[in-house]
Amino acid sequence: MPHEILPTPAGDEFAAAFIRSGLPVVQPATARTAGEGPYDCIVFQNGLLIDGTGAPMWGPVTIVVQKGMITSLTKSHHAPPPREGARVIECHGQVLTPGFIDCHAHIGAPFHAANGTMPHADYVYALWLAHGVTTIREAGCFNGLTWTKDQQAAAAAGRIAAPRIHPYAAFPATNDYVNILHTPDAARDWVARARDNGAEGVKFFGAPPHVMQAALAECRRLGLRSCCHHSQLAVGRMNARDTAQWGLTSTEHFYGIPEALLERNTVQDFPVDYNYSDEYRRFSTAGTTFDQAARPGSPKWEAALDAFIAAGHTFVPTFNVYDTNRDLMRMRGADWHAVYTDPNLWRYFQPQRGGHGAYWHRWSTRDEVAWRNAFRDWMTFVNAFKARGGRVCVGSDSGFMFQLYGFGYVRELELLLEAGFTPLETIRAATAQGAELLGIDADVGTLEVGKRGDILVHDHNPMEDFKLLYGTGALRLADHTEDAGFVRGLKLVIKDGIIYDTDALLADIARQVRARRAQA
Numbered sequence: 001m002p003h004e005i006l007p008t009p010a011g012d013e014f015a016a017a018f019i020r021s022g023l024p025v026v027q028p029a030t031a032r033t034a035g036e037g038p039y040d041c042i043v044f045q046n047g048l049l050i051d052g053t054g055a056p057m058w059g060p061v062t063i064v065v066q067k068g069m070i071t072s073l074t075k076s077h078h079a080p081p082p083r084e085g086a087r088v089i090e091c092h093g094q095v096l097t098p099g100f101i102d103c104h105a106h107i108g109a110p111f112h113a114a115n116g117t118m119p120h121a122d123y124v125y126a127l128w129l130a131h132g133v134t135t136i137r138e139a140g141c142f143n144g145l146t147w148t149k150d151q152q153a154a155a156a157a158g159r160i161a162a163p164r165i166h167p168y169a170a171f172p173a174t175n176d177y178v179n180i181l182h183t184p185d186a187a188r189d190w191v192a193r194a195r196d197n198g199a200e201g202v203k204f205f206g207a208p209p210h211v212m213q214a215a216l217a218e219c220r221r222l223g224l225r226s227c228c229h230h231s232q233l234a235v236g237r238m239n240a241r242d243t244a245q246w247g248l249t250s251t252e253h254f255y256g257i258p259e260a261l262l263e264r265n266t267v268q269d270f271p272v273d274y275n276y277s278d279e280y281r282r283f284s285t286a287g288t289t290f291d292q293a294a295r296p297g298s299p300k301w302e303a304a305l306d307a308f309i310a311a312g313h314t315f316v317p318t319f320n321v322y323d324t325n326r327d328l329m330r331m332r333g334a335d336w337h338a339v340y341t342d343p344n345l346w347r348y349f350q351p352q353r354g355g356h357g358a359y360w361h362r363w364s365t366r367d368e369v370a371w372r373n374a375f376r377d378w379m380t381f382v383n384a385f386k387a388r389g390g391r392v393c394v395g396s397d398s399g400f401m402f403q404l405y406g407f408g409y410v411r412e413l414e415l416l417l418e419a420g421f422t423p424l425e426t427i428r429a430a431t432a433q434g435a436e437l438l439g440i441d442a443d444v445g446t447l448e449v450g451k452r453g454d455i456l457v458h459d460h461n462p463m464e465d466f467k468l469l470y471g472t473g474a475l476r477l478a479d480h481t482e483d484a485g486f487v488r489g490l491k492l493v494i495k496d497g498i499i500y501d502t503d504a505l506l507a508d509i510a511r512q513v514r515a516r517r518a519q520a
């Protein structure tokens with residue numbers, strides 16, 4: 001009998017391509033090695049509440065969580081005594097917030113395998129949990145949709161210590177990676193098969209316009225959501241304004257925004273010897289796209305904002321992953337690398353020919369200045385969109401360009417403040433609005449009766465200083481002495497009735513990193 005080659009399941013094409021090129025996928029988590037519980041009933045007593053809706057802090061409140069769901073939330077002096085057998089957490093002087101949602105996350109990436117054995121998925125999950133991330137949108141499932149669905153089910157059942165996972169399958173119509181869909185019929189058929197395989201949405205990088213339009217229409221018909229990294233190879237035929245009007249749910253990063261604002265040209269005026277496959281040229285030139293765009297407040301700029309609002313579009317900027325372009329030394333020297341960055345990731349981040357986002361051997365002061373200027377325009381746009389009522393969500397895209405899981409998420413909160421968001425708007429973007437983007441806002445995103453008890457217990461109000469959320473903490477002087485030290489605000493992370501102590505998570509991550517370095 002001839003050897004039969006099984007077709008790759010829809011959503012597994014990128015993983016299959018990585019494997020074919022010798023890059024294995026990440027080792028999945030197989031057992032829960034952290035957290036206590038699940039508890040049938042947890043009572044959070046006397047905490048101050050930031051509920052995620054945009055309401056200011058109030059309290060003290062008492063919250064009862066039964067079988068993972070919030071069954072009561074009242075001012076503490078109205079709360080009945082906790083029922084017998086309940087796990088009571090006294091939160092006097094502490095602050096309660098919803099768990100955070102990372103709307104642009106990758107559970108590792110096979111790219112990293114080029115630099116040796118990758119860390120286990122447990123390492124990535126622990127970093128997220130230690131920074132309060134209880135839900136992620138897997139933007140592309142590069143380990144495969146099948147792999148990601150397995151991890152999603154294990155996380156939902158509490159068999160592994162991981163955030164809730166919402167898989168978005170990568171649309172295999174990219175010129176530079178996998179390109180197997182060439183007609184509207186093929187696009188519709190693939191979207192339906194990806195849905196059958198459990199995708200909740202589709203991650204696009206662009207496609208021929210008629211193929212993209214067919215896929216987006218099919219997503220909408222089947223109730224799938226969508227996000228797009230508008231690749232420079234595709235954006236000449238579809239900027240973010242076009243795809244928003246075709247029904248795309250969210251634009252990731254910034255690509256496609258300045259292209260929607262071009263007024264002197266119809267496509268970016270690239271250097272004539274630009275080669276997109278040269279990562280240095282790709283990223284240094286990307287820092288100049290906003291220079292060619294309409295200025296803030298100009299008629300073209302205002303019209304674009306109006307169009308995005310009218311389309312009900314969402315932006316997930318992932319500012320943090322481009323932050324390194326503004327100041328390489330800052331991110332390369334970040335406090336956390338010494339203790340928490342896995343040796344494989346550290347090697348991957350270093351300058352190397354052929355690596356994705358590893359072009360630092362050519363990075364210059366001029367490149368950093370260009371990116372600082374680009375950030376000003378980009379942040380002005382994102383903040384203006386927010387001010388008009390548009391939804392902006394928090395995504396980290398960590399695992400590239402010196403950005404580490406969890407830490408990159410907190411950096412994103414800092415960068416939203418820099419863009420002009422208030423602390424409360426930033427918390428809402430990280431919670432309620434992330435849930436709305438994923439279509440799970442009936443279930444998570446705010447702390448209200450009937451929703452899941454994804455709850456963070458903070459020793460300090462995170463709105464005072466988002467640096468308190470870093471696993472390394474914020475630098476402070478001790479009371480009454482001249483001793484400086486790092487103070488961490490996030491104490492406990494609760495999901496599905498399981499209590500994760502962030503001290504224990506961070507100690508375990510540090511231990512894993514030490515062990516991996518010893519092996520290396």
Ligand SMILES: [Zn+2]
Nearest residue numbers: 104106139397
């Ligand atoms: Zn990404």
